[in-house]
Amino acid sequence: MTKPQTTRQKRANGVESRQRILDATVEIAGERGYEGTSIAAVSAACGLPASSIYWHFKDKDDLIAAVIERSFDTWLAAVQLPGEETGTPLERVTAMARNVAKSLIDAPDFLRLGLMLALERRPAEPRGRTMFLQVRDIARAKIAETAEALVPGLDEESVQILTTYAVAGADGLFVQREINGDAVDLVAMLELHAQLVYEAATRMAARSKA
Amino acid sequence: MTKPQTTRQKRANGVESRQRILDATVEIAGERGYEGTSIAAVSAACGLPASSIYWHFKDKDDLIAAVIERSFDTWLAAVQLPGEETGTPLERVTAMARNVAKSLIDAPDFLRLGLMLALERRPAEPRGRTMFLQVRDIARAKIAETAEALVPGLDEESVQILTTYAVAGADGLFVQREINGDAVDLVAMLELHAQLVYEAATRMAARSKA
DNA sequence: CTCTTGATGTAACGCTCACTCCAATTGGAA
DNA sequence: TTCCAATTGGAGTGAGCGTTACATCAAGAG
Numbered sequence: 001m002t003k004p005q006t007t008r009q010k011r012a013n014g015v016e017s018r019q020r021i022l023d024a025t026v027e028i029a030g031e032r033g034y035e036g037t038s039i040a041a042v043s044a045a046c047g048l049p050a051s052s053i054y055w056h057f058k059d060k061d062d063l064i065a066a067v068i069e070r071s072f073d074t075w076l077a078a079v080q081l082p083g084e085e086t087g088t089p090l091e092r093v094t095a096m097a098r099n100v101a102k103s104l105i106d107a108p109d110f111l112r113l114g115l116m117l118a119l120e121r122r123p124a125e126p127r128g129r130t131m132f133l134q135v136r137d138i139a140r141a142k143i144a145e146t147a148e149a150l151v152p153g154l155d156e157e158s159v160q161i162l163t164t165y166a167v168a169g170a171d172g173l174f175v176q177r178e179i180n181g182d183a184v185d186l187v188a189m190l191e192l193h194a195q196l197v198y199e200a201a202t203r204m205a206a207r208s209k210a
Numbered sequence: 211m212t213k214p215q216t217t218r219q220k221r222a223n224g225v226e227s228r229q230r231i232l233d234a235t236v237e238i239a240g241e242r243g244y245e246g247t248s249i250a251a252v253s254a255a256c257g258l259p260a261s262s263i264y265w266h267f268k269d270k271d272d273l274i275a276a277v278i279e280r281s282f283d284t285w286l287a288a289v290q291l292p293g294e295e296t297g298t299p300l301e302r303v304t305a306m307a308r309n310v311a312k313s314l315i316d317a318p319d320f321l322r323l324g325l326m327l328a329l330e331r332r333p334a335e336p337r338g339r340t341m342f343l344q345v346r347d348i349a350r351a352k353i354a355e356t357a358e359a360l361v362p363g364l365d366e367e368s369v370q371i372l373t374t375y376a377v378a379g380a381d382g383l384f385v386q387r388e389i390n391g392d393a394v395d396l397v398a399m400l401e402l403h404a405q406l407v408y409e410a411a412t413r414m415a416a417r418s419k420a
Numbered sequence: 421c422t423c424t425t426g427a428t429g430t431a432a433c434g435c436t437c438a439c440t441c442c443a444a445t446t447g448g449a450a
Numbered sequence: 451t452t453c454c455a456a457t458t459g460g461a462g463t464g465a466g467c468g469t470t471a472c473a474t475c476a477a478g479a480g
Contacts, residue, residue: 014457031331035245039438049459050439056457060438116329118389119322121241133389164386164394165379165402172382176374179328179343184374192375196406224427249468259429260469266427270468422480429474436467445458450451 018056020046026067026109033116034064034126064128068117071110072135078103089150090198096146097194101187104174111174140167151198153205162201169193228266230256236277240319243326244274244336274338278327281320282345288313299360300408306356307404311397314384321384350377361408363415372411379403 024045029037039060043050057063079099085092104111114132144163148154154162173193177184234255239247249270253260267273289309295302314321324342354373358364364372380400387394 017457033243033245033326033330035243036330036332038436040436048457051441051460052458054439112329115385116243116326119326119329119385120243120246122246161399161402165383165399168382168386168399169375169379170382171385172378172380173375175325175328175381175385176378189371189375189378192371192410196410199409200402200406227427248466250466258427261430261471262428264469424477424479426477427475430472431470432472433470434468437465438463440463441461443459443461446456448454448456450453 014056017046017048017052021048021053021056021063022067022070025063026071026113029064029067030109030113034120034128037064061127064117064126065131068110068114068128068131068135071107071113072132075103075107075110078107090195092150093146093194093198094191097190098187100170101190104170104177105186108174108178111171112178115171115175136167143167147201151201151205153209154201155208158201158204158208162197162204165200166193166197169197224266227256227258227262231258231263231266231273232277232280235273236281236319236323239274239277240323244330244338247274271337274327274336275341278320278324278338278341278345281317281323282342285313285317285320286349288317300405303356303360303404303408304401307400308397310380311400314380314387315396318384318388321381322388325381325385346377353377357411361411361415363419364411365418368411368414368418372407372414375410376403376407379407 021042024042025037028041028045037060039050039053042063043053053063057066082099087095113128114136117126117129117132118136120129140163143166144159147159147162147166170190170193173184173186173189176189177186231252234252235247238251238255247270249260249263252273253263263273267276297305323338324346327336327339327342328346330339350373353376354369357369357372357376380403383394383396383399383403386399387396
């Protein structure tokens with residue numbers, strides 16, 4: 001997900017410029033969506049001319065995809081930081097939810113922009129949308145994995161249902177917070193969500209064994 | 211929400227034209243979002259020139275707001291149709307969730323376009339977004355009302371938490387279905403959601419009494 | 421028939437869009 | 451010093467945007 005540094009490049013501020021362009025883009029795209037993100041606006045926000053943007057990125061599609069990629073890296077780093085891997089299964093699930101909540105508060109750009117792209121269905125699907133769905137599947141797979149590890153005895157279908165429900169709850173609560181702002185206590189809500197999902201999981205596992 | 215028919219107007223197809231414009235707009239806006247919805251595209255889709263669109267609607271903002279308004283009416287009619295008002299509280303909540311699921315499958319435009327508008331945060335907020343948030347609060351109030359009626363003993367804060375969680379689950383599951391298509395059984399997932407919310411509610415009520 | 425009003429058709433307006441061309445600058449390599 | 455390649459600056463492209471002006475048409479009213 002990060003560029004290999006084959007040749008040392010200190011002489012010009014190319015790398016820094018690239019970051020500044022991405023910073024400006026994630027801000028604007030997170031506010032106005034794909035179509036609403038104009039190259040002129042990005043240029044004004046980062047202080048670099050349009051030609052520089054097109055030197056660093058092939059086209060607008062490429063720029064948006066790069067933003068998704070980088071903001072996913074940021075979010076993934078935030079969500080994986082404190083690896084609380086001790087305690088009861090319920091405690092571990094709750095800690096996981098708390099991490100997700102904090103990371104979504106600290107780095108909301110990834111999910112906000114991603115959901116906007118995901119809801120749009122234009123004829124020629126932009127690369128950014130595909131990229132979002134791909135990295136989202138990675139997160140989904142990790143959740144499924146965790147479910148199987150912490151709640152033994154779950155059949156395949158139950159895991160799928162629980163995973164879908166878990167992701168949906170996170171998405172929905174995130175949307176609520178985006179709409180209502182700090183009035184929504186994302187940490188508390190996601191902890192509640194984790195608890196409810198965990199209970200549903202244990203019940204499904206018990207039913208599956210019987 | 212609907213126009214009063216003061217004078218009979220049979221001579222020209224004005225009312226029908228208005229509907230055709232709204233139909234075309236909801237289709238395009240549901241695919242491409244606010245900025246992606248061009249008057250030219252709407253004009254091509256409904257077969258009427260741009261001037262007709264501007265005769266029926268003040269500007270693009272007005273057009274999108276009208277689409278939100280009409281699709282909310284459609285959705286509200288769908289969700290209120292079969293008034294299952296008998297049975298245990300859990301059965302009633304589940305029936306309610308089933309109605310919501312069916313209505314979202316039959317008339318997804320309202321929520322899809324609304325969520326897209328809600329996630330966007332442009333400087334000059336479009337009327338369509340405000341309209342969506344308003345009608346969404348209506349739905350939210352109805353859920354809170356139902357919670358208090360079916361689960362007595364809930365304090366104010368618990369009602370707010372439960373309502374937020376209930377709406378978030380519906381939003382999130384809807385998004386999942388928009389992304390993954392028919393692979394997501396929206397009816398089953400929302401029934402599960404209703405069950406989990408109901409159990410959480412009874413537990414909160416019990417804890418509140420103690 | 422004429423007059424009025426609702427509605428459509430045609431053609432443009434000024435502006436912004438994504439994108440390109442190319443000259444200028446910059447700093448390390450030779 | 452000369453050269454080269456990585457960037458930047460700025461002007462410009464045609465296409466599309468939202469919106470408007472205005473002529474035109476259909477039909478009920480007088």
